[in-house]
Amino acid sequence: MIHVTSFIYNPGEHEAEKASNSYLMSLVALVAGLPLPIINLLATFFFFIANRKGTYFVRWHCTQALLSQFSLLLINSVGFWWTMSIIFSSDTLSNEYIAYIITVLFFNLTEFIATIYTAVNTRNKRHVQWFFYGRLTNLICKQ
Amino acid sequence: MKKIILQGTLIILMFFSTWFLLRQVDWMNLLNVEKTADKTEHKLGELLLEIYKQNDSVNTDKFVLQSIDSVVTKICIANNIDRDNIQFHVVDENKVNAFALPDGHLILFSGLILEAENPAELSGVISHEIAHIELNHVMQKLVKEVGLAVLVSMTTGGNETVIVKEILKTLSSSAFDRSLEKEADIKAVEYLINAKIDPEPFANFLYKIANNDSDFNQYFSWINTHPDSKERAEYIVKHNTDKVLETEPVLSQQTWDLLKENLRN
Numbered sequence: 001m002i003h004v005t006s007f008i009y010n011p012g013e014h015e016a017e018k019a020s021n022s023y024l025m026s027l028v029a030l031v032a033g034l035p036l037p038i039i040n041l042l043a044t045f046f047f048f049i050a051n052r053k054g055t056y057f058v059r060w061h062c063t064q065a066l067l068s069q070f071s072l073l074l075i076n077s078v079g080f081w082w083t084m085s086i087i088f089s090s091d092t093l094s095n096e097y098i099a100y101i102i103t104v105l106f107f108n109l110t111e112f113i114a115t116i117y118t119a120v121n122t123r124n125k126r127h128v129q130w131f132f133y134g135r136l137t138n139l140i141c142k143q
Numbered sequence: 144m145k146k147i148i149l150q151g152t153l154i155i156l157m158f159f160s161t162w163f164l165l166r167q168v169d170w171m172n173l174l175n176v177e178k179t180a181d182k183t184e185h186k187l188g189e190l191l192l193e194i195y196k197q198n199d200s201v202n203t204d205k206f207v208l209q210s211i212d213s214v215v216t217k218i219c220i221a222n223n224i225d226r227d228n229i230q231f232h233v234v235d236e237n238k239v240n241a242f243a244l245p246d247g248h249l250i251l252f253s254g255l256i257l258e259a260e261n262p263a264e265l266s267g268v269i270s271h272e273i274a275h276i277e278l279n280h281v282m283q284k285l286v287k288e289v290g291l292a293v294l295v296s297m298t299t300g301g302n303e304t305v306i307v308k309e310i311l312k313t314l315s316s317s318a319f320d321r322s323l324e325k326e327a328d329i330k331a332v333e334y335l336i337n338a339k340i341d342p343e344p345f346a347n348f349l350y351k352i353a354n355n356d357s358d359f360n361q362y363f364s365w366i367n368t369h370p371d372s373k374e375r376a377e378y379i380v381k382h383n384t385d386k387v388l389e390t391e392p393v394l395s396q397q398t399w400d401l402l403k404e405n406l407r408n
Contacts, residue, residue: 075158088287092279093176099165107158132150139147 002114003134007127008143011057018054019061020123022047023115026065038077041069056143061122064130064137065115072111079104184282188246191314192232194307195250202233202253202406210402211251214266214393218273221338229273235406241268242315243275245282250315253406259348262393266335267345274330280323281314288313328375339391342379349376 011019025047026040048062079101085091118128129135171177195201202208211231219226231249233256240252249272259265275281289310319327335342394402 071154092283093171093180095168095170096166098170098174098176099162099168102165103158103162106161132147132154135147135150139144 001131002117003129003131004121005127005129007057007060007125009057011055011125013125015055015057016123016125018051018058020119022051022058022062022065023119023122026069027112027115027119038073040076041066041073044069056141057127060137060141061118063141064133067133067136067140068111068115068130072108075104075107180282184245187285187310188244188248190307191244191311192248194311195232195234195244200235202235204233204405207233207402207405210394210398211256211269214262214269215249215273217393218266218270218334218338218340222334224273224277229276231269233406240315241272243272243281244311244314245285247276249273249276257403257406260351261344262399263335263340263344264348266338266340266393267331267342267348270331270334270338270340270345271327274327274334275319275323278323278326278330280319280327283323284319285310285313324375325378328379332379338393339389340393341390346376346379349379 022044026044028043044062044066048066051058051062054062082091082097082100086093086097091097114130118130121128129137211233215229215231216226218224219229228247229249230247231251233251233253236252237254238252239255239258240250241255242250244250249269251269255268256265259268289306331345332342335345
């Protein structure tokens with residue numbers, strides 16, 4: 001699922017720190033924004049905008065962090081609005097809902113662990129490519 | 144590009160298959176969700192009824208209770224509704240009102256019974272309230288208007304009379320959502336048809352109280368909590384027209400007259 005390789009050039013200390021921060025940014029936002037999924041995406045997006053003129057290594061990792069947030073945004077939003085409709089409208093608790101929330105928690109936890117792992121490795125100048133998102137980033141982020 | 148699409152599809156598949164597999168578990172049973180909800184509703188029903196009985200006089204006339212019981216039982220049996228789930232209480236009050244409390248308690252004001260011209264009209268109102276109970280509208284309304292946290296705290300010790308009275312007021316004098324009212328009306332028509340009771344008198348009852356003089360309207364709480372009566376009466380009639388109906392009398396004329404007489408005394 002996660003592939004550690006060497007980048008096409010050896011990134012500097014400053015680059016590694018910034019690239020690692022892009023993951024930490026989504027991590028901090030993930031904790032703060034759990035009930036409101038859009039916050040994660042916004043935080044990562046602003047960090048991405050701030051670094052869009054950075055070096056290739058920094059840009060690449062900002063993009064991967066941003067892309068990974070999109071899918072979380074989708075599944076978390078569905079979970080959020082489903083919960084709201086149970087609390088405030090006629091929807092009731094069901095096996096489907098509980099199973100969905102557990103699935104969402106599982107995917108969030110996986111992303112959480114992957115993000116910490118990637119942040120640590122990127123800080124050590126190692127290039128971490130995620131399953132699907134790595135390839136998608138390669139397609140979008142050009143040198 | 145092909146690999147990206149393949150990997151993306153794989154992630155989506157993983158998500159949905161995890162969800163699908165987890166759906167096979169009966170979480171509601173495992174986490175005792177239904178039992179907890181039933182317990183909350185049961186306690187809430189008892190609490191509200193207790194307060195209600197303290198403030199209003201509940202009719203204990205055997206004949207009155209037996210007559211109403213035969214109507215409720217007829218509707219329940221014809222619709223496979225567990226009779227033990229519905230507990231009705233007749234309250235001596237001039238207002239024309241009826242409403243449902245949590246845990247299947249149905250409150251009927253004597254004013255409403257006296258206002259009904261025949262047993263079929265009364266059966267319509269009873270069916271409508273039973274529909275609210277069976278469709279779980281009462282708890283839905285309370286959760287929406289009072290909040291789940293308040294309801295749970297009330298049933299787990301935070302027994303505050305002010306809140307209980309407020310809830311009682313919400314249930315007895317404010318309307319359900321329009322969609323819930325329509326749902327209950329349509330269900331009530333189904334109940335009536337299954338019980339071989341003509342739904343038309345129910346529609347007539349709605350027309351009648353909607354057209355009443357404004358001076359008189361202050362007594363018609365049921366109509367205040369059930370707005371748009373004319374429109375409702377129209378779709379009840381409409382819902383009813385495509386069904387061929389075989390009707391049976393709900394109560395004999397003699398029983399009906401005696402019931403009213405007992406209520407007046």
